[in-house]
Amino acid sequence: QALPAPDDDAYARTAYEAPQGAVETALAQIWAELLGLERVGRHDNFFELGGHSLLAVQLMERLRRLSLGVEVRTLFARPVLCDLAASLGSHDEVAVPANLITEHSTAITPQMLPLIELAQPEIDRIVATVPGGVGNIQDIYGLSPLQDGILFHHLLATKGDPYLLVSQMAFAERGLLERYLGAVQQVVDRHDILRTAFVWEGLSSPAQVVWRRAPLEVTEVELDACDGSGAEELRRRFDPRQYRIDLGRAPLMRVVIAREPGSGRWLLLELLHHLIGDHTTLEIMHAEVRAVLERRAHELAAPQPFRNLVAQARLGGDAKAHEEFFQEQLADIDEPTLPFGLSQVHGDGSGVGEAHRMLPQALNDRLRAQARRLGVSLASLCHL
Incomplete structure (x- = not known):
């Protein structure tokens, strides 16, 4: 909190080019509001401007209100404003079936x-x-x-x-x-x-x-x-x-x-x-x-x-395709794979010790480069 607020030059920007068309203009305005910036150009990158996963969720909701449906993974794949704008509206929202249980229902079938x-x-x-x-x-x-x-x-x-x-x-x-x-x-x-x-x-x-x-x-x-x-x-x-x-x-x-x-x-x-x-x-x-x-x-x-x-979660994805993917990836595993012998840990957890180590700079750089290449956060990479 003692650090000065970053000025406009602190962000990784490309040469400014004004947004083109109604969709790019609307998207640029939303980015500017969410990221607290004066202006956003059509070649700017959402994450390089300071965007992160929580802001990405807010962005999806703002776009949904404008009937510009898009999946969050599209943002990670196309984080540049003009590229994302070209994808907007291509995602069909899942039609949520009505709740058929009413206050007057006497039975549920x-x-x-x-x-x-x-x-x-x-x-x-x-x-x-x-x-x-x-x-x-x-x-x-x-x-x-x-x-x-x-x-x-x-x-x-x-x-x-x-x-x-x-x-x-x-x-x-x-x-x-x-x-x-x-x-x-x-x-x-x-x-x-x-x-x-x-x-x-x-x-x-x-x-x-x-x-x-x-x-x-x-x-x-x-x-x-x-x-x-x-x-x-x-x-x-x-x-x-x-x-x-x-x-x-x-x-x-x-x-x-x-x-x-x-x-x-x-x-x-x-x-x-x-x-x-x-x-x-x-x-x-x-x-x-x-x-x-x-x-x-x-x-x-x-x-x-x-x-x-x-x-959205149950009807919007192909569960069978997900199962087939993981069956193919994990076909040769035939026993539990809890990390670090966790299946052998007993008690209330009070005996667990924590250690903090700084990563060597070269390893840190390689991990971050890999996360960027995959289009995921470093946290997701480490969890997986």
Whole structure:
């Protein structure tokens, strides 16, 4: 933060040439707004101007609003403005099938679930897990590929949960805490994903179930510590290395509250499962909670149904082609390939050590050159 803001000359630019035509002009204006630049030329490169993957997602959304559909991978393949502009509109958006479950539905049949294939006994098994039965079910659909992977790791862990996110807060008095919890419930009521539970036992494929009503689960505990370490005691008691939550009960967010010993403050610990959110989700939630508390809830934009994303993921790609690709790549592997002997790690993770090393400059340069050649981030290259 102490560094000066980069001036216009700091960016990797080509000789400026004005955008040509309506599409290039619109695209240049969006880039300028997202990247905080005065002007963008038709030969400029999105990533060399400071663009990154999160901004790329925002760019896709802005283009979608203008009915200029494009896949995010096209941006990585064609990051130069004039090249990308020539590709805009070539991507057909997946038509999201309508949700056929209504508030008046008295039964749910396989024909009512276009985003998952389930037999009637499987649907009945799901209905039995939801408080209030059919009347409290807004939707049922499959998991996105990313959610599939997260659920796999949740089931693989026999103790604790590697995908439970923890955040903590403190409130001057109980009344403020109650107002905050009321605002959180309003945000949960707004968003489908925050009212979603997961069912997999006895099913041919895992399902996510959107409840119409999902009351926030708040647990009050007493703290032992009298030395001001109440927040640390809360974190220790609900450490994800030992603690799990029931994924079958929405919302996949648990709140623990406690009066801080020796003071009038109230402490709050919030557990959010990565199946329904990430750091960006938390930022959006907190912004909406603030809006509710400041009586600005009417200013919030209409929430986007999560089923739209599931439809894009499940209907927009050729799953069979993906399976064939990986079967070909991994055909000769016949045993688990967890890295670094991770299958042999036991305990709560407290024995894990971390080491930090600087890469030699030559290796660093080679890795970055390889990432650029493949059109992916260095993080993706290292993960894979």
